[in-house]
Amino acid sequence: MSPSPDPSLREHHGGEAAIDLRSIRTFLRQWMRDPVRTASVTPSGRQLARLMVSQLPPDCGRIVELGAGTGVFTRALLDSGIPASQLLVVEINPHLGDFLHERFPGVAVACADARHLDVLAEQHGLLAAGKLDAVVSGLGMLSMNSGLRCEILRAAFVALGERGRFIQFTYGPFSPVKRHEREALGLGVRRAGFAPRNLPPATVYVYERLRSRQVVGVRQPRS
Numbered sequence: 156m157s158p159s160p161d162p163s164l165r166e167h168h169g170g171e172a173a174i175d176l177r178s179i180r181t182f183l184r185q186w187m188r189d190p191v192r193t194a195s196v197t198p199s200g201r202q203l204a205r206l207m208v209s210q211l212p213p214d215c216g217r218i219v220e221l222g223a224g225t226g227v228f229t230r231a232l233l234d235s236g237i238p239a240s241q242l243l244v245v246e247i248n249p250h251l252g253d254f255l256h257e258r259f260p261g262v263a264v265a266c267a268d269a270r271h272l273d274v275l276a277e278q279h280g281l282l283a284a285g286k287l288d289a290v291v292s293g294l295g296m297l298s299m300n301s302g303l304r305c306e307i308l309r310a311a312f313v314a315l316g317e318r319g320r321f322i323q324f325t326y327g328p329f330s331p332v333k334r335h336e337r338e339a340l341g342l343g344v345r346r347a348g349f350a351p352r353n354l355p356p357a358t359v360y361v362y363e364r365l366r367s368r369q370v371v372g373v374r375q376p377r378s
């Protein structure tokens with residue numbers, strides 16, 4: 156990782172628990188206010204952040220990050236070379252929104268609900284030159300009801316290009332987007348990897364549109 160200009164970003168080298176002490180405190184406070192939505196007691200660790208970023212498609216440009224919390228994935232995206240101008244971060248909690256604004260002054264932060272991500276991406280001019288390449292989601296999908304989960308995925312795939320990816324982690328043993336939900340949305344899933352040193356350990360899944368198989372070699376009837 157490249158060094159950060161923010162002096163409060165002293166790395167917490169005791170483990171993969173979180174990016175720094177101020178993030179941990181902020182996150183814990185927000186979890187105490189709203190445990191269901193915050194969905195985790197601590198921010199994600201660097202191992203999970205690296206695994207999420209490794210799933211970006213090649214030549215990835217435009218990205219929306221959902222549920223950024225204190226910005227562990229935001230930091231990893233920027234460190235991987237994604238330009239700040241190509242990134243929109245969506246976070247529903249206003250305290251965390253302010254934290255992100257302060258920590259990443261060059262990145263657009265929308266303090267809003269992820270279910271409107273297609274509209275937000277349009278409003279921020281991210282879709283002016285084409286659709287999104289990836290949505291990186293830190294949302295606690297398992298603590299959402301099925302309706303909200305599908306609404307968020309539907310909005311994501313409105314904004315994503317044909318080969319766009321929705322990258323999601325979960326603490327659970329299975330895909331957090333259920334089979335019937337994937338079928339209703341026309342999505343395929345791939346288990347991308349496991350981050351055992353994350354607290355708690357987490358698995359990353361990648362969702363993409365199912366492409367209808369091209370039927371080749373079918374003889375055309377003579378006219």
Ligand SMILES: C[S@@+](CC[C@H](N)C(=O)[O-])C[C@H]1O[C@@H](n2cnc3c(N)ncnc32)[C@H](O)[C@@H]1O
Nearest residue numbers: 194195198199222223224246247248268269293
């Ligand atoms: C499990 S935390 C992950 C935070 C961060 N990505 C990380 O990995 O450390 C989930 C985050 O999603 C946010 N969130 C929950 N529901 C949301 C929604 N509907 N729209 C946008 N953000 C939401 C929460 O406020 C919280 O910051």
